[in-house]
Amino acid sequence: MSLPKRILKETERLRNEKDTGIKATIHGDNLRYFDVEINGPEGSPYEGGVFELELFLPEDYPMSPPKVRFLTKIYHPNIDRLGRICLDILKNNWSPALQIRTVLLSIQALLGAPNPDDPLANDVAQKWKEDENAAKATARQWTKEYAKKVSDQKEEA
Amino acid sequence: MSSSAPASRRNSAISNKSTSTTTPDKPTPTHLDLRTLRYVSPPDDNLCCPICHSPFLDPIQTRCRHTFCSDCIAEALKNSETCPIDRKPITDEGLSPAPILIANMVNDLVVYCPNAENGCTETVPRHLVEGHVRETCGWVQVECGVGGCKEMVRRNETSMECLHRLVKCEFCLEEVRRMDLDIHYDTCAGISTDCPHCLTDYKRSDWKSHVQSCPEASIPCSSSVYGCPTILPRREMARHESTCSFVHLTPVFRRHESQISELALENRMLRRRLDLLYPRATQPESNTNSEEPQGPSVLDEQTYHILSEQEHLRTDLDRLSESMVALEMKHTMHFINENMRVKEEMVAMRTAINGVRMQMHWLLNMRAQAPFQPMMPMMGMGVMQQQAQVVAQGGTTTQGGETVQRRHSEHQNVKL
Numbered sequence: 001m002s003l004p005k006r007i008l009k010e011t012e013r014l015r016n017e018k019d020t021g022i023k024a025t026i027h028g029d030n031l032r033y034f035d036v037e038i039n040g041p042e043g044s045p046y047e048g049g050v051f052e053l054e055l056f057l058p059e060d061y062p063m064s065p066p067k068v069r070f071l072t073k074i075y076h077p078n079i080d081r082l083g084r085i086c087l088d089i090l091k092n093n094w095s096p097a098l099q100i101r102t103v104l105l106s107i108q109a110l111l112g113a114p115n116p117d118d119p120l121a122n123d124v125a126q127k128w129k130e131d132e133n134a135a136k137a138t139a140r141q142w143t144k145e146y147a148k149k150v151s152d153q154k155e156e157a
Numbered sequence: 158m159s160s161s162a163p164a165s166r167r168n169s170a171i172s173n174k175s176t177s178t179t180t181p182d183k184p185t186p187t188h189l190d191l192r193t194l195r196y197v198s199p200p201d202d203n204l205c206c207p208i209c210h211s212p213f214l215d216p217i218q219t220r221c222r223h224t225f226c227s228d229c230i231a232e233a234l235k236n237s238e239t240c241p242i243d244r245k246p247i248t249d250e251g252l253s254p255a256p257i258l259i260a261n262m263v264n265d266l267v268v269y270c271p272n273a274e275n276g277c278t279e280t281v282p283r284h285l286v287e288g289h290v291r292e293t294c295g296w297v298q299v300e301c302g303v304g305g306c307k308e309m310v311r312r313n314e315t316s317m318e319c320l321h322r323l324v325k326c327e328f329c330l331e332e333v334r335r336m337d338l339d340i341h342y343d344t345c346a347g348i349s350t351d352c353p354h355c356l357t358d359y360k361r362s363d364w365k366s367h368v369q370s371c372p373e374a375s376i377p378c379s380s381s382v383y384g385c386p387t388i389l390p391r392r393e394m395a396r397h398e399s400t401c402s403f404v405h406l407t408p409v410f411r412r413h414e415s416q417i418s419e420l421a422l423e424n425r426m427l428r429r430r431l432d433l434l435y436p437r438a439t440q441p442e443s444n445t446n447s448e449e450p451q452g453p454s455v456l457d458e459q460t461y462h463i464l465s466e467q468e469h470l471r472t473d474l475d476r477l478s479e480s481m482v483a484l485e486m487k488h489t490m491h492f493i494n495e496n497m498r499v500k501e502e503m504v505a506m507r508t509a510i511n512g513v514r515m516q517m518h519w520l521l522n523m524r525a526q527a528p529f530q531p532m533m534p535m536m537g538m539g540v541m542q543q544q545a546q547v548v549a550q551g552g553t554t555t556q557g558g559e560t561v562q563r564r565h566s567e568h569q570n571v572k573l
Contacts, residue, residue, distance in 0.1 A: 004209070005210070005211060006208075006209050062208060063232055063235075063236050093244070094237075095233075095237070095239070096207075096208040096233045096236075097241035098241075099210075
């Protein structure tokens with residue numbers, strides 16, 4: 001099956017996306033596989049971090065949701081060690097009217113508003129509920145440690 | 158997503174309904190995929206389906222008053238019976254054709270002809286594009302039709318004359334299709350061309366052989382491989398070659414060349430044999446790529462290696478023989494010492510035995526002279542002395558007087 005026109009259009013639009021703190025670029029020559037960068041939202045423990053994700057559009061996209069996974073380590077009750085994300089629109093609440101851009105914005109919003117009542121990483125969620133400040137401190141610590149900008153890493157090197 | 162995907166029962170129901178209601182004049186067997194059309198100006202986002210992001214095709218409105226392409230919403234409802242925009246539950250019954258206004262707006266969007274890549278420059282409103290392709294587009298393949306010809310031809314190339322008719326090429330008299338004539342002319346062997354050197358006309362078929370012999374064609378000197386830089390027209394080359402020193406020397410060059418190649422061959426063979434003889438020495442050589450200059454030094458190296466090895470062995474041998482002599486000396490000394498000690502011991506033993514013998518003589522004489530009874534105490538003493546010998550013979554000493562006596566007598570017989 002050839003690439004639907006919609007994917008081409010979305011890719012084109014994502015290329016021009018500049019100021020929302022999300023960035024998706026095609027990985028290699030697979031037009032269904034994207035390298036994603038999401039900036040941690042302001043006011044959250046993830047602020048200042050740049051998180052890398054991978055996004056894959058399945059064969060029947062947009063009828064089924066894209067597959068998204070964090071590549072950067074992150075301390076978040078709805079994201080597990082493998083980077084899998086617990087987000088309704090990526091599962092049963094998917095709608096074909098959604099698109100890559102809106103999915104990534106939703107993930108960014110999830111970073112700003114963790115939901116420990118619907119956890120994927122149980123230990124993190126437990127910590128989050130018991131001592132939110134400590135959990136946020138850990139998240140901040142992890143952000144500092146793992147979610148660096150590439151340019152920052154270069155400076156350090 | 159694609160319209161070619163197998164449609165479910167529901168899907169087909171919807172599209173049947175929609176086609177029958179919105180575009181009844183739409184020809185059903187169309188191979189034109191309207192989704193692939195390119196729009197002249199970027200379409201308004203409000204006229205684009207939220208699912209396929211293209212201007213609505215056959216727009217359908219839900220009960221919650223959102224609009225989608227009929228195919229898109231049908232496909233989406235297969236996965237989830239909710240509106241993709243607001244997730245309100247909807248079913249097939251909740252779908253109805255969108256307002257005519259929307260359908261007209263998307264149908265009036267101007268698109269490029271699908272044959273634009275082939276050369277058609279037409280732009281038409283979308284609802285006319287099918288008619289354009291079907292009726293007027295000059296870039297569509299159609300049946301030739303002239304004289305019942307069934308071959309396909311571009312519509313703008315159809316004329317009174319059938320392009321598939323075979324015509325004779327006026328130059329080579331070969332039969333070619335009318336439409337292929339232009340291409341044929343490019344390669345036709347019958348067409349004559351000017352030789353670029355002598356400017357004479359030649360037929361294409363003869364031209365190749367002519368260039369090989371054209372007197373005006375510039376050729377390099379036959380000794381160019383040996384360094385002659387001269388390039389002259391063929392007719393002047395003979396004169397040049399009669400004076401060219403490179404040409405005169407060519408036989409010498411050739412001889413040298415063959416000799417060098419022979420030597421190289423021989424050298425290679427010798428090296429291979431050398432490698433077989435001294436496989437250890439070849440390892441450093443294998444790292445070096447240049448063969449000729451390395452040859453003698455490798456040989457030296459090998460000889461040197463062998464000589465040094467021999468030297469090593471010689472010194473080893475010397476050292477070994479030296480230590481052997483020393484060892485022998487030591488051994489002899491030891492042997493002599495030991496021997497002397499044994500000799501001394503033997504002398505001592507001999508004297509001791511003599512002493513014993515003397516005593517025995519004395520005792521025997523005593524017994525022969527004295528009566529038996531009073532000799533008993535003396536006998537005891539004699540027995541005690543004799544015991545040592547008895548033990549050495551492996552016998553058991555017994556305290557019984559009679560046994561001792563008997564033995565004594567035995568001894569007497571043997572020793573004396």
